[in-house]
Amino acid sequence: MGEQVTRVGIVGTGVISGTYLDHLAKLPGVEVVAVADLDLARAQAVATDSVRALSPDDLYAADDVDIVVNLTIPAAHAAVHQAALAAGKHVYGEKPLAMDRAEAEPLLKYAAANDLRIGCAPDTVLGTGTQTARAVIDRGDIGTPHAATAFMVTPGHELWHPAPEFYYQPGGGPVLDMGPYYITSLVTLLGPVRRVTARAGQSKQERMIHTGPRAGTVFPVEVPTHVTGVLEHESGALTTVLMSFDVWAGRLPRIEVHGTDGSLSVPDPNGFDGAVELVTAAQREWTEVPTAGGYAGAGRGVGVADMARALRNGEPHRANGELAYHVLDVLESFIDSAVQDQPLDVASTVTRPAAVPLGATPDTA
Known part of the structure; x- marks a missing residue:
């Protein structure tokens, strides 16, 4: 796979997961290696020879998963984020970040204290x-x-x-x-x-x-x-x-x-x-x-690739947890x-993320 590829595991294989799987497969610098769902049969239905189906707990524990992409329903966002963070994984989730501020704030504090990153849709x-x-x-x-x-x-x-x-x-x-x-x-x-x-x-x-x-x-x-x-x-x-x-x-x-x-x-x-x-x-x-x-021809998951590049380069990622919390x-x-x-x-504030330059790709800017 090489050093320039960040490995991704997806939790939640409902309707939106198909779009993520399609677009992530086309993006540079990321590779989906595993999918998980509470209903293992749903995960198995989208698994391939190169993407294995796991239980959520096994996906969090997998050594070859760097970022957990959380595509569960909103009520489960915070719990899945916390489980992935506790396993030492970076997380990127569908919106909203959590059901409310009380659920979201501890996630940001935990990630910051453990040198982990949170990313969140929308990346549109x-x-x-x-x-x-x-x-x-x-x-x-x-x-x-x-x-x-x-x-x-x-x-x-x-x-x-x-x-x-x-x-x-x-x-x-x-x-x-x-x-x-x-x-x-x-x-x-x-x-x-x-x-x-x-x-x-x-x-x-x-x-x-x-x-x-x-x-x-x-x-x-x-x-x-x-x-x-x-x-x-x-x-x-x-x-x-x-x-x-x-x-x-x-x-x-x-x-x-x-x-x-x-x-x-x-x-x-x-x-x-x-x-x-x-x-x-x-x-x-x-x-x-x-x-x-902006990223030309982008689709859902480009925020994951932007986050993966930022992780590799030690830069801030754009679709970040602080922005999602302020929203x-x-x-x-x-x-x-x-x-x-x-x-x-509104108690919180945030710095606007860096603009995406014309002609940029998720693995270069």
């Missing part, structure tokens, strides 16, 4: 979409950013997911499910958030599964499904946010950033690429911006603000 912000938008902002094309909007609306995941209940349980909902993509992108573009204010609603007490073998099954809704409010960034910029599972259709932009000299349209933060468009005081029509940064803090504060009916300060 490392693609050419968000990174081109960041380059436009950083070079001053829109002047000083002072405002942004972020909209994520959908009628609900029960329309397509065969087992959608966890989206409507604590740890789910539009804020914690899709919010990490939007807030991670906004922090990447505008810096950390210091204060939030929000309102929340819930259109239905129950929802029905529309697809798969359990179609017609009704289940309860336990979290707010429509949340809106404002984020105040440390820079002073204000972002208006709407996240909802209660909207059948909308013609709303994903993210726009407005500055003293222009406005910027940012592509869907749940994707890696997409068109970035710009309007300036001099050019009053929307114009697509040439790609100016979780913002999202949890957003929900708390709605429940408590008052603005709330």
